[in-house]
Amino acid sequence: METKPSICIYFQVHQPDRLRQYRFFDIGNDHHYYDDFANRTILRRVAERCYLPMNRLLLDVIAACGKKFKVAFSISGSVIEQFEAYAPEVLDSFRELAATGCVEFIAETYSHTLASLFSMSEFEKQVKLHSNLVTKYFGKKPKCFRNTELIYSDEIGAAVSRMGFSCMLTEGAKHILGWKSPNYVYTNAVNPKLKLLLRNFTLSDDIAFRFSDRSWDKWPVDADKYVAWLQDAIKDGEVINLFMDYETFGEHQSASTGIFEFMRALPEAVLSQTDFEFCTPSQVIKKHQPVAPLNVPFPISWADEERDTTAWLGNELQNEASSKLYALTDKVIAAEDPELSKDFLRLQESDHFYYMCTKFFSDGAVHNYFNPYDTPYEAFINYMNVLSDFILRVDRRLKQE
């Protein structure tokens, strides 16, 4: 019997620990780096607009479809800590989703970092930390992995495979795929045991970015129209991977755009009009055979037109800040101080480097939307002040010993 085509939906949940305005006179005097007010306010807002109503919606859909609807989440350690502190009810509702058995939780770096580009040992440490956290909260050890912002290369894939993961999610970047379709399962070029699922960026971004864009010639989208696109896309492939930020629902696309109604109608429309089955990543790699290894010598990501890592690393400011930060890796380990380790993780959040990106001068309103700073220069000054204080603390701690 022929295998039925699959749809694999995966949502990324993350909030950064935004830094407070940290002046150079604070260096050496004040070791609290975070804008607690902004972080709490934003988290509460997103919880009310997105996490809570969308979780409720998914629970309803799962109940209505008789558990035929499946979905995967990756929830960063950063945001889980913020949920603990500011919105524990969101964690409860994720646990409720976990209990349905229709939801898979995926591993990533604990605090949404770029460690995979700097230090494999630091990277592995953070992945382990996150896996333990997910196991603790949702009761199941993750088998699939997604790196920060879907960053992937052959080397990173090989490391992920060594850590025991059987599946990894990344971007179906055009410059990597060429004529190939993202709608198949591929494998890592070094170790074919690691299966790769590639984001279908057209169909994903139709929801995540374009859903409310009235200048888009295909606007407005409803479930029937989208189902037709899915059927069209599956002519070349076996699985369609729809990967997006969870904040798409209710935050990036506000409730008034009809995004919730769309998501409520979509599963029913897919199940009643097509052969598609909803699968989690682990189910996909069991059901579909990989077609080929994928060569990715240089890191790719899901960001911007370039689909590379230049949103976080590339200009002088980002390179300077990140190299100073990662130069501390061994010292922080040697210091063996839980407070320092915690701050070290938080300072690694990729978001801090994203704020220093100069590409937004020409590229994407997306960058502006997420950025608490007016200019990348301000972001850099503030970050470097914080980092300078952190370096002082690490050095002091090491001297004490």
Next chain:
Amino acid sequence: MRVLMFGWEFPPHIAGGLGTACYGMVRGLANNGVDVLFVMPSASGDEDGRVARIINASDVEAADITCTPLDFLERINFLRIGTNMIPYVDPEDFTEMVEKDRHSQAEEFKVNFKQKYKFSGKYGTNLMEEVARYALVGGTIAMQNRFDVIHAHDWLTYPAGVAAKRLTGKPLVIHVHATEYDRSGENVNTQVYAIEKMGMEAADRVITVSNLTRNIVINRYGISPDKVFTVHNAVDFSNRNEMEVHRGVPEKVVTFLGRITYQKGPDYFIEAASKVLRYYKNVRFVMAGSGDLLNRSIRRVAKLGIADRFHFTGFLKGADVQRMFAVSDVYVMPSVSEPFGISPLEAMKTGVPTIISKQSGVAEVLRHSIKVDFWDIDAMADAIYGILRYPALGAMASRCGLDEVNTLKWNNAAKKIKEIYLSTID
């Protein structure tokens, strides 16, 4: 297309940025096929005549009467109204009569007040008188020359522009490089304010050098937004020579360069300097320029006990300005109100990272500059510290800043100005 332009100064003899801006603009207009007759109060003969015909107002015969600029305009107005009130003629005849009338008026004008006035061209005590005389002469020059549009720069020349408009009926474009609110804060000189408002009201179009200034023109002078357009200044570095400079001090140098007046915010620079010096020793601060707040600034520096690290140079001009930039590691422009502000561009051209106040027009066009509120001395200190302490920041601001400043061309600004001219002619 030909423009009669009233200015106050033209390189090489300049007191401020206005002359430099006029020069660049006139060159840009020439490249866009616009001829300029440039009228200035006191030409020395060594102005660059390649880009525009320079008319020296001191060589033109006009009145030597004591009256205010507004009085004079009322006179012109009065004369026109008095002679034009002829009922029951058809439009063609009327036009002809009016034209004849106007010319005879101007002739009379010359006959009545046949005297040359030597303008000083400098801001001084009898400035109002000079402005009035400049207007008289401006009217005369307008009658003697053919042109399509009148363009007047800043309040000193508005009466001349308005006079020329009333005498010839040609459209008037007023160019606002600064307003009285920028120069004096809330304590405006009402005489100057009245001239500015009169000029803006009489103008067919008002050009402002930034949106900041545009808002002032609309909100403070009550001018209809429909006729106020922003054309950001550009900068012309074609005559500039690169110079090698030897630095006398091993420390980093942070520079303020400009008139030491309320408008330029020297106080905030001093306070920020004192904050930085408490945490970072390898730096010296320089305040270059002079002005009415100089003495107070020196006293404040002494009181803060930072005088060994904070230096005053007095007024700098020409090559010294460039030399000052060349030894600087950071340039700060903390202006309280800066309609545009060309000096950060000069600093960037020299490769110096800049910190500029958000209350400056130039902040609207620059990306690779750190922007702070002028009153936020903590942010200013932090930005200075950041550039001194984290080399990557200065390196990037310097490299990208140079690229950025090279894109601000007068040719592009002049193109917009030409479009504004054309819109007045239709």
